[in-house]
Amino acid sequence: MSVTSTVEFEVRWGECDPAGIVYHPHYLDWFSVTRMHLFRNHGAPYMASFHDNGVVLVALGVECEFRKVVRAEDVVRVTAELLDLTRTRMSIEYRVTDGVGEMVATGRTRHAFVDKQQHPINVAKKSPELWSILTRMKNAK
């Protein structure tokens, strides 16, 4: 098993649509926030360790399944777990639960490490310190 981080979100009015429920693209935004917490909680705050360091974690693909609808002022918890890590790629899994612990959504994102010109990089070469943190995250029990 790999490391996880959990973030609590109160659903915003502006995240909901005329059907009165969360407009589904916002789940990907919650994944993004939780992914950044996952890095920060384990020693690699995104802005300092990736962005300012010339490492961009670009999205290659996303998937999300929606099980239960939530609406404004509901509280959800999003847990991100590092699934796979190589020197060029990373994938993360997400679970969204509501206030009574029921599954609201699940998802996965796949990413590549690129530079600011969007060229693929070997993160272990580009930033050995970041690579060391990421491998510790991957191998944590």
Place this chain on the structure above:
Amino acid sequence: MSVTSTVEFEVRWGECDPAGIVYHPHYLDWFSVTRMHLFRNHGAPYMASFHDNGVVLVALGVECEFRKVVRAEDVVRVTAELLDLTRTRMSIEYRVTDGVGEMVATGRTRHAFVDKQQHPINVAKKSPELWSILTRMKNAK
């Protein structure tokens, strides 16, 4: 083959992130706009034929793969194609290309027909007129 619709988008400044490229959740927003054009262009404007009619097309799942990055003021074309249709479900496929015709992203969304209380409905029973339009869309050559 089923029906398609294509919408042109000029990438908005506010759709881009600090990496200077489109923040990926916005692709799902473009899919949503294009899906609504697909319905309207074939006789079923979403607000009149679904929303005001008590039919909600809730998202069950989304997938998206990103091939090429685009930035503010770039123009992309999104094509939506109706893939599958039953009395309770629908799925749609999307292709995003840039100004030189290169593939930027591809995606799929799966939906269920539900009522305003989010209960599953048989759309053919709930709205025979809408069902008739949707089946014509599915069977168009």
Place this chain on the structure above:
Amino acid sequence: MSVTSTVEFEVRWGECDPAGIVYHPHYLDWFSVTRMHLFRNHGAPYMASFHDNGVVLVALGVECEFRKVVRAEDVVRVTAELLDLTRTRMSIEYRVTDGVGEMVATGRTRHAFVDKQQHPINVAKKSPELWSILTRMKNAK
């Protein structure tokens, strides 16, 4: 002096633009979240006391001045204060400060009470209970 509520926000990656700073429309979204906390903290959760109750607090006008830029992962605190209240209108003031207490932005929103068809209502008549809570908020010392 009237009642206030303060909410802490961690700036989201997706709230920032290619200049690397918060895209300014998102300040209005933070105001919206903080306004809803203001109501809830004083006994009138928006979804239960307004939305489900047929009372819509529509925006008539907004103003915002930006003093200092913030970026992703920065933490800001937004304080909302009820300024004016009548049976048909309400106005609220906002102050945004950063982690060192410096002013980031200030703003005001003006609202009218309307029904679901967007017709103006007298909130004291439409919902005496909500009016009672709002007047207590206005008169609190």
Place this chain on the structure above:
Amino acid sequence: MSVTSTVEFEVRWGECDPAGIVYHPHYLDWFSVTRMHLFRNHGAPYMASFHDNGVVLVALGVECEFRKVVRAEDVVRVTAELLDLTRTRMSIEYRVTDGVGEMVATGRTRHAFVDKQQHPINVAKKSPELWSILTRMKNAK
């Protein structure tokens, strides 16, 4: 009189809230799109002439008044007009009308020219070519 540009927007489903109308922060996003069209239509595309050129047009303040609500699939036209221009500042006015020409909203944004580190700049010194285009826009009859 100064130059203007007008952009037509079809209201997106995701721009609307549970009250079924446009969530008001999105008006500022439409202003942003129309402002960029204003520059591009007069010879200064934002990405090439400002962003890639090291000139950031940061927002100092915004105001918006809402007159009439619109909902998904409605079409609005936003007109931006350059109001004031100095070597360090600029202000722009916006009018939003609906399909029957009725006023939906009006607004103003004030901006400063800054560099990528958010330091104020004299745009006439930093980029004489851009300054020349902007002054032509201001003095156009």
